[in-house]
Amino acid sequence: MNLQIDEQRLHSELETLATFSDAEPPAVTRIVFTPEDLNARAWVIAQCEEARLAVRQDAIGNIFARWVGADPAAPAVGTGSHIDAIPNAGKYDGVVGVLGGLEAMRALQRSGFRPRNSIELLVFATEEPTRFGIGCLGSRLLSGTLSADAVAQLKDRDGEPVDEVRRKAGFSGNLQDVKLPKGYYKAFLELHIEQGPLLERAHTSLGIVKTIAAPASLRISIEGAGGHAGAVLMPDRKDALCVAAELILVIESAARSSGAMDTVATVGVCDVFPGAVNSIPSRVRMMLDVRDTDLGRRDGVMQTIEGASQKIAAKRQVSIHSELVNADAPADCAPEVSAALASSCRQHGFPFLEMVSRAYHDSLFISRIAPTGMLFIPCRNGYSHRPDEYAASEDIARGTLVLAESLAKLGA
Numbered sequence: 001m002n003l004q005i006d007e008q009r010l011h012s013e014l015e016t017l018a019t020f021s022d023a024e025p026p027a028v029t030r031i032v033f034t035p036e037d038l039n040a041r042a043w044v045i046a047q048c049e050e051a052r053l054a055v056r057q058d059a060i061g062n063i064f065a066r067w068v069g070a071d072p073a074a075p076a077v078g079t080g081s082h083i084d085a086i087p088n089a090g091k092y093d094g095v096v097g098v099l100g101g102l103e104a105m106r107a108l109q110r111s112g113f114r115p116r117n118s119i120e121l122l123v124f125a126t127e128e129p130t131r132f133g134i135g136c137l138g139s140r141l142l143s144g145t146l147s148a149d150a151v152a153q154l155k156d157r158d159g160e161p162v163d164e165v166r167r168k169a170g171f172s173g174n175l176q177d178v179k180l181p182k183g184y185y186k187a188f189l190e191l192h193i194e195q196g197p198l199l200e201r202a203h204t205s206l207g208i209v210k211t212i213a214a215p216a217s218l219r220i221s222i223e224g225a226g227g228h229a230g231a232v233l234m235p236d237r238k239d240a241l242c243v244a245a246e247l248i249l250v251i252e253s254a255a256r257s258s259g260a261m262d263t264v265a266t267v268g269v270c271d272v273f274p275g276a277v278n279s280i281p282s283r284v285r286m287m288l289d290v291r292d293t294d295l296g297r298r299d300g301v302m303q304t305i306e307g308a309s310q311k312i313a314a315k316r317q318v319s320i321h322s323e324l325v326n327a328d329a330p331a332d333c334a335p336e337v338s339a340a341l342a343s344s345c346r347q348h349g350f351p352f353l354e355m356v357s358r359a360y361h362d363s364l365f366i367s368r369i370a371p372t373g374m375l376f377i378p379c380r381n382g383y384s385h386r387p388d389e390y391a392a393s394e395d396i397a398r399g400t401l402v403l404a405e406s407l408a409k410l411g412a
């Protein structure tokens, strides 16, 4: 099979998709179900239809674009990623796997290849946790990892329920119907930027993922006591932000001392009430994210944090309440899918690294219902989730080529 990836077109599509954004370029902000996101989705669907793919969307907004194979009843071979983007992000996270997946399918079409199994592009809805506080809603529902009832109860930052938000965006179907039937996919492959520096450091342009690290996140509320910043003397204070500061350093040290480099912990949200310069913070809401490749070690870190937070609460006479938002198990990629990727790399003499995905992806959830693999390409300095995120066109094209050949192999 002699496949030609249209690197130029892929590059220009990446640039076009980046214009659907709520931020000044080069930054991209595309929160799920905002007008920017809905316009971007419409544009992606138009590209899929131009490639003569059959498009459908489900009740949470996952987009499926199918190239029907010679045996339409056989399970499909899937590929895809997401196009929603956190505030002030870059152009490549998720998008490379969506537009790369589409170009992989077009390259196969141009070569005259006719798949036996259908090949399907899947654009996952609401991968980023920005709006609803929990990531990968689309793939959690598809895989049955989260129930439709649990999803319907989630609210966005303005207190609007998922159900209302999605209906306003035009997705009115039944959330119960999102879950995919058993055996829907024969295999699933996600192409993604690494979001870390290892490929670049190793001067290697492809990474085959063996394990996807397990994320857990907590919502932490600290209730102290407010008051006038001038009138309340220091011994009388229950400053919720000082409590938060102490707790954040405990969290950092718990992750650092887990005994493994794979443990990481981050407090990425810290809302302070009432947020006035002359007012003592009475309440702090934080979001904590802890990840590891080892479930036991990660849960150990979570317990250390919980124990320390109760001690801090007692010492400072405040209440600290934590609520588990999600705690997912790590996933291993399927050997047969990784083997398809590796054999394509070897055919071309492309060196590759076997790696851990430290970020989590929709593939983590799809791996519960289908043999799943992930292919990484480098991003400059390992930067991601920031405006200067960058992946070279030739790396994107190389990843797309390996993806296309692997889809063909798995769907032949």
Ligand SMILES: [Zn+2]
Residues within 6 Å of the ligand: 082, 093, 094, 127, 192, 361
């Ligand atoms: Zn992503």
